[in-house]
Amino acid sequence: MTPGPGRSSRSGDAKTVTRTRSQDEAIIEVTWCYYQDGMNQNEIAERLGISRATVVNYLSEARRRDYVRITLDSDIFRDQQLARALVDRFGLRDAIVVPSSPDGADQSLDRVTRVVSDWLPSLLEPGDRLGVAWGETVYRVAEAAPRVTIDGLTVVQLVGSRPAALGFAAETCSATLARRYGAHCVNLHVPLLLSDKQLVDRLKQEPVIREQLEAVADCNKTIFACGTCTAGSHVVHAGLLDRSEVDACAEKGAIGVICGRLIDHEGNPVMREIENRMIAVTLDQMKNKDMGLLVGSGPERAKPMLAAIRGGYATHVATCSQTAAEMLELA
Known part of the structure; x- marks a missing residue:
């Protein structure tokens, strides 16, 4: 049958x-x-x-499947000679420097983000409010993060939403990290850039948006990268700057980008017309944190990272040996 x-x-x-x-x-x-x-x-x-x-x-x-996680004690990289030199030279609270990969910049960045994913939980305490930026570097950290529970942790999206390739969008970075840490996640449910200032002002007065922006301002710790002001920058790919504007901004002194905001060599803001049409953490709000973890690696990142340190946005730094050596030489 x-x-x-x-x-x-x-x-x-x-x-x-x-x-x-x-x-x-x-x-x-x-x-x-x-x-x-x-x-x-x-x-x-x-x-x-x-x-x-x-x-x-x-x-x-x-x-x-994360059945196995291979880690190295982060103290090994904190005690590295270049790491101590960064702390002493720039007055940082701590730094991690991993050996640069002989296989190139992308592999070096992978090493940096992996060691940061192991280091970050030790820098967080119950009740912390961690502001999370966007972009490839932060996304890699979130993807590599271990599954640990940090009691009372709140993860906050620092910039509004904007289309970004390969999951580098702000909401993806914050949500992924929150899920890994078993944390409460506060997403910023607005576009990063709008067409007119009046619309921005009205949105900011909406109760739910106002509450989310208060959470952005209230973060006591942050993790971020300082991007470049070049044609290959994340802000160009995300449409905050077009290629014709990059050179003009560089001529005005722009050297780096933090959460969509341009900074000069000393970490001071480089203002643009779109500043009032953006909904994101401000540069002033990124300063004076209990922890500002600056993550970056690559030959083009030394100057922007140095500017972020000079501007007072970073208390902790994670990078590779080549980038650390270049930062010290530039200083």
């Missing part, structure tokens, strides 16, 4: 679940053997009767 459609479907579903469960258990077993029992990949393959290639794939899948 041929089974009916419902019976066939249930049977197929059961087989799929069984296969999935069996593979999940195999991934866990391989992970345990490798990381806890200290077995090598060939030994695991022989014990479980699978190929070495399968062992490699299962270990990769375990890391992708």
Whole structure:
């Protein structure tokens, strides 16, 4: 007798679940053997009767699922000679410097954001209000963050929404970090840039928006990057500046970008017409925090990061050895 459609479907579903469960258990077993029992990949393959290639794939899948998290003690990088030199030279409270990658700037940035993801929880305390900026650097930190619970932590989106590639948008950065930390998230539910100042003023008076902006102003700690004022800058890709405006802003002294706001070499604001049409944390609000964690890496980031430090926006810095050495040389 041929089974009916419902019976066939249930049977197929059961087989799929069984296969999935069996593979999940195999991934866990391989992970345990490798990381806890200290077995090598060939030994695991022989014990479980699978190929070495399968062992490699299962270990990769375990890391992708966050079954395994490999970390290095952040104190190693805090005690590094360049890190101590940054603290002493610029009056920082602390700094982390990781070795630059021989594979290039992107890999160096990856090293920096990964070590920051391990360091940041130790810089937070119950009841803190962490303001989170936007862009690729902050997004990478959020994506690499461990799943830990920090009691009473509130994560606050510092800039309004703006289309951004690859998830670098402000709401993605803040929501991802809040989820990782089991924190309450305050998103800023407005566009970053509007067409006229009157509309901005009206939106700011809306009770829910006013409450969110109060949370932005009330953050006692921040994590941010200082972008470049070049054609490849995040603010250009996000449409806050077009390519024709970049050179003009640079001629006025702009060297860096913090939360969409331009700064000069000393960290002072470089005003533009759009300033009054933006809804975001102000540069004044970014100063005098219990912690301002500045994250950045790359040959073009030394001058902007130095400007952010001079402007009083950063109390803590995380970077790579090449960028740290260049900052010290520039100073």
